[in-house]
Amino acid sequence: MTALRFLLVAAVAFVFYLIGAKAGRGRYREIRRNAKKAWNDPTVKKVRARSQKLAKRNAKRLTKAVHH
Numbered sequence: 001m002t003a004l005r006f007l008l009v010a011a012v013a014f015v016f017y018l019i020g021a022k023a024g025r026g027r028y029r030e031i032r033r034n035a036k037k038a039w040n041d042p043t044v045k046k047v048r049a050r051s052q053k054l055a056k057r058n059a060k061r062l063t064k065a066v067h068h
Contacts (some may be wrong), residue, residue, distance in 0.1 A: 016035070020028025038044060 016028065019031055020036060
């Protein structure tokens with residue numbers, strides 16, 4: 001799971017790098033600031049927490065199903 005998370009973060013960082021390289025540093029900072037604002041929005045935090053809970057629950061169910 002850690003490798004998958006690292007890969008996702010690296011891909012997002014690469015996309016932001018490409019956007020920044022094309023649009024210029026000022027625009028890149030603006031995009032980054034807006035992305036952080038969206039990421040830290042209370043509604044998004046709730047959805048992330050709910051998604052993590054659901055993923056953990058399903059992972060446990062899958063583990064049980066595979067081992068039984």
